[in-house]
Amino acid sequence: MVNIKNKKSFPCRNNREHIDGFPVYRSYKCYDVIEVSEGCRIPLHDYVMQKKIGREIKQSEVVHHIDLNKRNNNLDNLFLYNRSKHRKEHENIKRLLEKNLFSKLFEKGVIYFDYKEGIYKMKDIEIKIKEKTNKPCL
Ligand SMILES: [Zn+2]
Secondary structure: OOOOOOOOEEOOOOOOOEEOOEEEEEEOOOOEEEEEEOOEEEEHHHHHHHHHHOOOOOOOEEEEEOOOOOOOOOHHHEEEEEHHHHHHHHHHHHHHHHHHHHHHHHHOOOEEEEOOOOEEEEOOOOOOOOOOOOOOOO
16 A cells, blocks of 8 residues: 655654554645655555555546545545546635635625726725634645
């Protein structure tokens, strides 16, 4: 069961975490990776999916995080796609987000249509963003 996609990986700050007896690390892309043998690390989401389907993840396949949180590797948060369908679904997410965000902002009058100029405009609003202490891993 050797499938090395993440060759570059850094040891996790807390490397006491183990799954199935294998140490878990954080890769440079914020993914969790699992060291299945000396020097051989695979993404944890691939490992979890491989265990479910009983075979390796093919190069043409991608294990997708349903909630887009790369660190949520629960089986019910993972979905096996072929690469092109995976790319399409990410585009779909963007479309859904843009559409819904636009609708909400338009409904609230934050975005409005200027009939004279025939263009959309946005009101100046003060947006307060709560500062987070931990950088999200998305
Ligand atoms: Zn994805």
